[in-house]
Amino acid sequence: MTISSPTSGDVQLSEPRFEGVQQVRDALRDVQYLADDGIAGVAYLADRLGKPILVEGPAGTGKTQLAKSVAEITGSRLIRLQCYEGLDESKALYEWNYKKQLLRIQTEQGDTADHEWTEIRDDIFSDEFLLTRPLLEAITADEPVVLLIDEVDRVEVETEALLLEILSDYQVSIPELGTIAAKQIPLVFLTSNNTRELSEALKRRCLYLHVDYPQLDREREIVLAKVPDITEQLADQVARIVRSIRQLDLKKAPSVSETLDWARTLLLLNIDTIDEQTAKDTLNILLKYQTDIAKAAKELSVDE
């Protein structure tokens, strides 16, 4: 762990991980993640600029998977901070190991009575007693890492402040220790389901990527890649029907995960073409609300 004086530590940009956008796209495809130009382009830039990516978009469109897949293609360890309401410093950054500190104080006192308190204090506020949590862990790692800060919109606005130092300077300040600077700049992904507006300060530090439901072609490819043994024809039909359903005014449109679930179900049922009846019978896999199901069933069978 490098501990520098608490000035803004300028971390050197490491060697570029990617040669170009196309390479990112190809590599992702190799691990069954189908990116479009926007997704691959922003991932490429994030590496070049040494900036985190804020990934927003509807549920189940592959935001979390993107971080995982990028970790895979760069041979990095994935460190994940799952956000939730009430997440705080001691769970996100670091915590002192009080029990161990107490023990040490007791043993030291037992040992030599005249131990200076300042000495003990310096001793117990050192690396040894520090419990690293995901953010600090990502910063201090020796090997390449991808840091995933998942569902950042779940934490309170005030908690966002915890992230700012890491995201812009790749360092963490610990009052008792000084400033810990990263040895290498990790690729950082923050995901958000957009349930609240994130602070300007946070957004300014990030590249922004909106991942929407995929276009027809890409969704078909995702199905083909993720559902082994599915025929081109069925994958195409699945993608088309899903596109059609997403155009309806629904409470909740089907996500990519639901498309995949549906495709797998159809395969299990030994279906090779989807007719109206099949579609209707299995809509409950694609859609979660009864009103949505009713609406889609009606739409799909009515001749225009």
Next chain:
Amino acid sequence: MLELLNGFVVELRNAGLPVSLTENLDAMEAVQHIPIDDREAFKYALGATLIKNQAHWRSFETIFEVYFSLRGPEYKLVDGDEESMVDDLWREMQDQQQGQEGQGGAGGLENLTPEEIAQMLMSALMNGDQGMMRAMARQAVQRFAGMEPGRPVGGTYYLYRTLRNLDLDSMLDRLMESTREEVGDDLTPLEERLEREEYEDRIDKFKGEVEAEIRRRLVADRGAEAMAKTLRKPLPEDVEFMHASRDEMVSLRKALQPLTRKLAARLARKRKHGRKGPLDFRNTVRHSLSYGGVPAEPKFKYPRPSKPELIVVADISGSVAAFARFTLMLVYAIQNQFSKVRSFVFIDGIDEVTDFFRATEDITEAIHRVNTEADVVWVDGHSDYGHAFEVFWEKYGKDVGPKSTVLLLGDARNNYHASQSWVVKEMQHKARHVYWLNPEPRSYWNTGDSIVGEYGTYTDGVYECRNLRQLETFVEKLA
């Protein structure tokens, strides 16, 4: 390059998109990592660094298209390859026709008849060939738009002229027709729907190409800056309810859903937190057991603040109808924040529509019923607030009580009828709160036949709600 980027950022700011200095610098750095002639990559690089809100993407895109419309080799005004591609296709079709009908054709694209152009477009759409569609879009604009340098008309005019000549609606029918022939069998309704949607999608893409071509020509003629100015459009959240075009209505509706979702999440959070009640003694002691009896973690009672009961009374006549619709949608989308929501709509007669919303979970459908089924016309279908309020009070006045919050919606343009503002006074007397929401700009209030001031004196506040942004702010305060 630097200058171009700067101009671009200025234009984004002019359009109301917030771009900070850091973001500007990031953009400059980002484009250095992008091959200079890769226009798509260029766009994403700028988008990722400058735009941090999905709702702003469309505005960004439009401005981008204008600013960088003439960049990149494939975006030159005249493209040799494309000319020859169109040429080839045309010759091919000629040959086929000759084979079939023995018709001789004189070469040269200029001599294509509109029918021949339509024929070629149809085959491009049939095959879904993007390059060919782009080439055809150029031909179509050149042929049909009638663009002249320096002519002060907007792009929509040219778009309209081009599309009218192409008659894409009947093109869609013909595409479907020939698909049916090809299959030789009857299409099931599902197949029919999917095929149609595919063609619609291609036609939309083609329209996009036509628009892009018109834009390119206009930019070449007038310069990017002047063009950007004419295209400046308000963001969805700033569109005025009272003057929204059809397109803007669509984008408003799209903006409403994420907005309500966020609003609901925020309100739920607010309800859960932020209101720490008094110490919950028993709970604290129970938890203290795990700390060896030390009350290390105080627990608080979360008093359930009583939710207000909402009564919405909305004018749904002509110019304020959209406003009423959006307010109702917003209110019903977060209705679990209220103990009860009742809604009434009027023009000169008044009708309760609460049941429409109760009957279905689908707010859009309920709104549709409000528009078509509510009985709101009494004499002539011109707003009469006075009469509507009077009838309201007579029939439902007894339901207004100390838990009710009453929202009165409208521009208070009463067509010089009697105001009957005593009703509002009575409401204020009995209800917890009475608010008036007015979609008109404040400067128009109390001009002409607007008597919002008179009604306003008996309310707890009159709020200007011209756009979604203002409406959202008010509703958040309310819940």
